Amino acid sequence: MFADMLGARLFSQRVFNLQRQGRAGTNAPVDGSEALVVGAAYGLDPTLDWVLPQYRELVGLERFGSDVLDRYVLYNIGHPDGGHIPEPTRVWPPQISLATQVPHAVGLAWGMKAKGEDGCVLVFLGDGSTSEGDFYEACNFAGVLDAPVIVVVVNNGWAISTPISVQTRAKNFAEKSHAFGIPGVTVDGTDALAVYEVIADARSRAVAGAGPTLVEAVTYRLGPHTTADDPTRYVPAAELDAAADPIEVMRAEAERRGFWTQAWEDEVLAEADARMERAVVAAESRPLDPTVLFDHVYDEPTPRLAAQRRRFTTDGQVG
Amino acid sequence: MFADMLGARLFSQRVFNLQRQGRAGTNAPVDGSEALVVGAAYGLDPTLDWVLPQYRELVGLERFGSDVLDRYVLYNIGHPDGGHIPEPTRVWPPQISLATQVPHAVGLAWGMKAKGEDGCVLVFLGDGSTSEGDFYEACNFAGVLDAPVIVVVVNNGWAISTPISVQTRAKNFAEKSHAFGIPGVTVDGTDALAVYEVIADARSRAVAGAGPTLVEAVTYRLGPHTTADDPTRYVPAAELDAAADPIEVMRAEAERRGFWTQAWEDEVLAEADARMERAVVAAESRPLDPTVLFDHVYDEPTPRLAAQRRRFTTDGQVG
Amino acid sequence: MATLNMLESINATLHAEMARDDRVMVFGEDVAVNGGVFRATEGLLDSFGADRVVDTPLAEGVIAGTAVGLAAAGMVPVPEIQFLGFSYQAFHQIAGQIARLRYRTRSRFEVPITIRSPFGGGVRTPELHSESLEAQYANIPGLKIVLPASAADAKGLLATAIRDPNPVLFLEPLRGYRMIKDDVPDGEHLVPFGQARTVCEGSDVVVIAWSFQVELARRAAVRLAEDGISVRVLDLRTLVPLDVAAIVEAVEACGRVVVVQEAPLTNGFASEIIATINDEAFYSLAAPVERVSGYDTPYPTGMLEDHFVPDVDRIVAAVRRAAEVEA
């Protein structure tokens, strides 16, 4: 798990830097959430379970297949194929329209249950996103359906500049489970093993037909919201300094247990670096024919769309 | 209160019958909710507080002014003025788009607080309507704002044909208050006095700046959903028979206390009947110039709208 | 060949499609036990069981949103939005998600969703039950928009919609649910999208319409025939895809055009028809295109409805205006 966490942070920083170099668009670093994303991933079965991320989490899902990162890099450089994470990888692309992924996850879980498939669905959303009606409608329906879904609220303390105190007066985000009549758990999101156990547990309940679980993973956003954000305008320095860094937590733990050596970490980082380099090279050298602009609107283009494509290829005009 | 309850049922039945006679459109009878609507109304101050109903409740708000019923009759015969409950009556017209009134109520309470006005806002919605994101978003924001609002869930067991077991797995609707970090109370909606006390209490908290309260009033829908509904298709007869009728509850209570006489009730009903008759006559004789179709879209019609109105009055054409 | 009203035709088609493909699921508010508030889904629960015919909580957003996930799971979701006006509560899922999922994922996920919803005025329904919103969806690429005007088409278009691997808004004219009655072919009957239907031939003026307005146009054509004005009525059937060829052919044949819609005038779909004619058949126009339309007001209350919705008289008058213009 630690290796994946180290990788997650490195991948995230590299994507962040690509934006700084004008090679990628706006993106949101994972900083602070490495443990909970990786811990959750290890609590699932990548061959049976699905993950619907928000956007920060994709760098930590290496366990679900290398396509996740490769496509995430493509996504961030603005290549349309970045939204296509190929079969059989059971991870959805980033969701920008916040909380809309929760109904999708519930529907997917409902469908899996209807088809008698094993496995479950895990969906991530942020603390701020819990204020959207979609979160509530979906969790409420999941309860009624006994859907095999795990809803993970990544409580990193902030929604851009908005602190959780402005999002809700609920005691905590796990408390919201009372509105749905489903179990709610709060876990330390900087402790990968604790998250792993909570998710593994929720998963067994889900696949056993015991229904959904709401998990609040508490962490702290150690970086800016995105490449476009300046957190010094609103994040209290003291609060930030006091926040635990999951990488350090894990390193200390590994060291205590005698697993960790600097050499090992250096090697992991070197590998991750090389792996990321390959992903970036592959992404930036991936060809793109502008006419794909017209593909995948429907399975077959409508006559009007086909006509627009023809004009586009001939004289770049429409009308 | 009992008189208003008797009136509410009678008014509601009369409007129902108007539809049967082709003199009114689809409408929803109050049957079963008389006690909670009247009890709630008595817990408020009509000169300071606002009520935002769903649709069933308007017949029980006589305490807020006779305009409420008069306009409700107009509304049901399809007269546009039915949506205009004149100043100073602090009641909104029926809301058909379910739960959209809850954000309105929270905004109104927010505005009253911002202006330092006394008073609070009470909003009704049904058990089914609590499944809408608007209910959740609004209650959650109300908590953050400490808005002086009382959200009353009229749990009459049904949303058309859908029982509450299909709406949610929450233990009860008051439980949903945990998601908002606000107080939640469940009260017997067939007991007008109990409702009165709960609302009066929530009101003092609201005006004292202690914030919102979620009230679940439990009752049972004794009639069809609306004039267009056939409940025998889905309502279990046994359940219906077992349900308490708030009018009978109140009558028994009044009798026990020695207030009630048949003569008194007959007189109340006779008055209510006459009062309703006046409302219907006034409504049906109210003139309507078709060109008002074009009024009140904006404070001043846009040139295009004015042109459409001109064509309408000359040759009834548009384009 | 049986004579059915539109509601019977839709109900029979849902039965047939659910029997044909066990991936088809019907869900929404009051669709199961109650068989739908108009009985469009009557009997489905008994025939196909509670796993495939499901009453949902009262929340349009999650009805549309779960359809996305069900589709990803390999199901063929046929959700119902009880009245089109309440699709507003699901707009972020329909316009923002359902319409775009295939494009966003380069077809990793298909979206064979058919959203059924009744709409349309003239029958004294409460607020937001009557609104014609097709134009508000027509500017959203990725959706197909289907509006049957006959019981036969209700069958043929609904079957095509359910089998279509793309999201379809299937809009049912509630005024026509029982009023529209015609012969419906037995057995397999598929009407392809993007093929307009010529309801009646004519050479002087073409009236272009969809949904219930087709019936009004037909009646207007009958009345105008008595005065020797030959009116062709074109039922678009689907707005997306649009049968541009049929429109062009009709405009070239008649030279004079009336478009009928119940939606408000400004930026209703009639505007797109006129723009399309401008693009493709400008030189065939002998007169400006006439619009018969709702007005730029919210849908009014019952006592004013009949003044708002287009009627036969207004269509007749518009056809006369078009016919009178000197070429």
Place this chain on the structure above:
Amino acid sequence: MATLNMLESINATLHAEMARDDRVMVFGEDVAVNGGVFRATEGLLDSFGADRVVDTPLAEGVIAGTAVGLAAAGMVPVPEIQFLGFSYQAFHQIAGQIARLRYRTRSRFEVPITIRSPFGGGVRTPELHSESLEAQYANIPGLKIVLPASAADAKGLLATAIRDPNPVLFLEPLRGYRMIKDDVPDGEHLVPFGQARTVCEGSDVVVIAWSFQVELARRAAVRLAEDGISVRVLDLRTLVPLDVAAIVEAVEACGRVVVVQEAPLTNGFASEIIATINDEAFYSLAAPVERVSGYDTPYPTGMLEDHFVPDVDRIVAAVRRAAEVEA
């Protein structure tokens, strides 16, 4: 007279309007402490305090919905939707409630709400940040739709919007936030709605545009002047109300028309412009109206954006096509 970019002009106008009328409230996601993700609301919190400048929970539906109640309480709400694509989450409140409250209540309740929201492409924003949705709102009576194309108009139109007792969608071109810079009149400056602006005079072809496309049209006009094609550019400023008179006047003067929009082609607002010309100036057209538009695809990812959004070359080519048609 100061030279400001659009963002500075909007920010200054919000300051001025809040100072003028203490009923004005600004609220939305990240508008207070952070001053908005683009800094459009920078400094308002310090100047007017936490009761009038409020960070809300992350929920567009309730941001729009509470505006209705605030208006009923006598406030003048100026909510921000952080990006127009997320107004979909509030569609049921904007289209279903805000646009209709006055009509439903026969003006018992007024709705002096101005919803500010940035939109528009070309700057590599994430999904649903770029979409041009004006046409999806234009078929909803009761709303006014305002799209400034200059810093001066941003001031004059925003001040008018905030003072207007009707709901206004005030759509800000994020591509132009810093790029568009011009002289902004000091002090009181109100631009009335429904009065289009002639950006440059011309007699051969009129290009009709709004929002950032006006800037592209202006550049195209400059380039075409070099080849002796005289192009008039008309900035509509507001789509509702629409300045039909100015459109007719321009069509009569030029006879040839190009309409530019960034939204998808089908049923974009350009369709309504063409339909309006058909109604009011049909006989003045010397050629079919040309549309320069986005395509009927969802808004694409960054690497494809520049192929989707209209550019100067496409406008120039369309003008040439219109100019070349034999009268």
